Amino acid sequence: MPAAAKSRPADARGRLIEATAKVMRDEGYAAATSRRVAAEAGVKQALVYYYFPTMDDLFVEVLRVGGESSLEHMRAALTNDDPLRALWLINSEAGRTGLNAEFMALANHRKAIRVELKAYAERVRDIETAAVTVALRANGVDLQEHPPVVVSMLIAQIARSLCNEDAVGVTLGHEEMRAWVDRQLALLAAEPGG
Amino acid sequence: MPAAAKSRPADARGRLIEATAKVMRDEGYAAATSRRVAAEAGVKQALVYYYFPTMDDLFVEVLRVGGESSLEHMRAALTNDDPLRALWLINSEAGRTGLNAEFMALANHRKAIRVELKAYAERVRDIETAAVTVALRANGVDLQEHPPVVVSMLIAQIARSLCNEDAVGVTLGHEEMRAWVDRQLALLAAEPGG
DNA sequence: GTCTATAACAAGATAGAC
DNA sequence: GTCTATCTTGTTATAGAC
Numbered sequence: 001m002p003a004a005a006k007s008r009p010a011d012a013r014g015r016l017i018e019a020t021a022k023v024m025r026d027e028g029y030a031a032a033t034s035r036r037v038a039a040e041a042g043v044k045q046a047l048v049y050y051y052f053p054t055m056d057d058l059f060v061e062v063l064r065v066g067g068e069s070s071l072e073h074m075r076a077a078l079t080n081d082d083p084l085r086a087l088w089l090i091n092s093e094a095g096r097t098g099l100n101a102e103f104m105a106l107a108n109h110r111k112a113i114r115v116e117l118k119a120y121a122e123r124v125r126d127i128e129t130a131a132v133t134v135a136l137r138a139n140g141v142d143l144q145e146h147p148p149v150v151v152s153m154l155i156a157q158i159a160r161s162l163c164n165e166d167a168v169g170v171t172l173g174h175e176e177m178r179a180w181v182d183r184q185l186a187l188l189a190a191e192p193g194g
Numbered sequence: 195m196p197a198a199a200k201s202r203p204a205d206a207r208g209r210l211i212e213a214t215a216k217v218m219r220d221e222g223y224a225a226a227t228s229r230r231v232a233a234e235a236g237v238k239q240a241l242v243y244y245y246f247p248t249m250d251d252l253f254v255e256v257l258r259v260g261g262e263s264s265l266e267h268m269r270a271a272l273t274n275d276d277p278l279r280a281l282w283l284i285n286s287e288a289g290r291t292g293l294n295a296e297f298m299a300l301a302n303h304r305k306a307i308r309v310e311l312k313a314y315a316e317r318v319r320d321i322e323t324a325a326v327t328v329a330l331r332a333n334g335v336d337l338q339e340h341p342p343v344v345v346s347m348l349i350a351q352i353a354r355s356l357c358n359e360d361a362v363g364v365t366l367g368h369e370e371m372r373a374w375v376d377r378q379l380a381l382l383a384a385e386p387g388g
Numbered sequence: 389g390t391c392t393a394t395a396a397c398a399a400g401a402t403a404g405a406c
Numbered sequence: 407g408t409c410t411a412t413c414t415t416g417t418t419a420t421a422g423a424c
Contacts, residue, residue: 149367173343
């Protein structure tokens with residue numbers, strides 16, 4: 001078995017991290033208490049504090065581990081033949097986007113998480129922007145008029161907005177938006193110079 | 195004094211609603227406990243339960259009252275000479291956007307808030323879309339190719355994304371995005387038919 | 389309508405046995 | 407490394423005096 005078989009960690013520490021991510025994704029960060037994540041990982045509550053001095057330390061570790069795996073996933077997806085569409089699809093994944101939203105909310109008032117999330121978010125933006133740069137150049141887009149970082153933010157942030165709204169049952173305009181994005185991506189690919 | 199003088203409510207109920215909004219805006223919904231908002235409003239904790247059966251009922255009322263006032267603010271702003279820019283500016287206001295983000299987070303796992311937020315969000319989208327429709331038509335934009343609801347979502351959601359990111363210290367690409375939006379809005383206004 | 393007091397419970401975190 | 411047991415604090419919510 002390779003070292004990258006991360007699905008079900010055998011060690012308690014790994015299971016705690018995985019369990020915390022799951023609870024945050026499914027029930028929000030407020031539900032990720034030491035007792036709740038311990039139960040989810042199949043250990044007792046006090047063990048959480050053996051591995052992590054405080055709950056914030058656990059959250060930061062979830063962000064680090066999950067972030068690293070997300071970056072890997074992203075790097076792989078962005079090297080296929082249609083990076084812009086890949087960027088749209090990756091940011092439309094409800095699981096990842098939901099967890100990210102929870103960390104945004106957490107970061108809003110916890111400085112330890114804020115600094116970690118900022119570092120992560122900027123790495124993500126750099127990777128996405130690099131992929132967009134290649135794609136725009138290949139399609140003959142004027143990079144002064146439409147800076148890659150802007151295009152990458154437009155695609156990623158709109159995709160995430162749709163996910164976030166879906167999560168609370170708001171879907172007004174979503175169909176039209178998806179169709180419009182689809183059209184823009186097709187136009188860009190079909191008409192170099194547009 | 196007119197009935198619309200909402201700034202500093204004299205009654206305890208009004209002050210509780212106002213205090214809750216303030217705490218949510220400044221410290222997040224998790225900080226908006228019955229004790230905390232009572233202290234902020236200058237009353238005792240038990241009084242919260244005299245006016246609101248549960249904390250969720252208080253949150254819903256904050257959303258109703260704040261939403262109504264926001265809709266009013268929006269309707270006024272969107273009738274000026276540059277509705278698209280007004281839409282951008284209104285969704286760039288950190289205070290309103292931050293409170294909205296807190297309600298999105300709250301709604302994620304509280305169904306009473308979810309149904310109220312959904313109704314509110316769709317009213318907002320309708321009003322924004324109506325204003326965008328007028329603006330696009332005036333500028334000769336093809337409404338089939340660029341549906342007003344899509345343009346309204348693009349403007350509002352990107353503005354909000356910048357606010358949300360600002361709140362956690364992420365600013366990479368923001369300058370470029372603001373400049374780009376500015377250019378697009380100027381182009382649209384200057385070249386009817388573009 | 390506003391208060392004091394308290395019940396009932398869950399949170400983060402620690403001590404110490406094994 | 408994992409457990410049981412417990413301390414302290416803070417939470418929603420209620421009872422009942424004034």
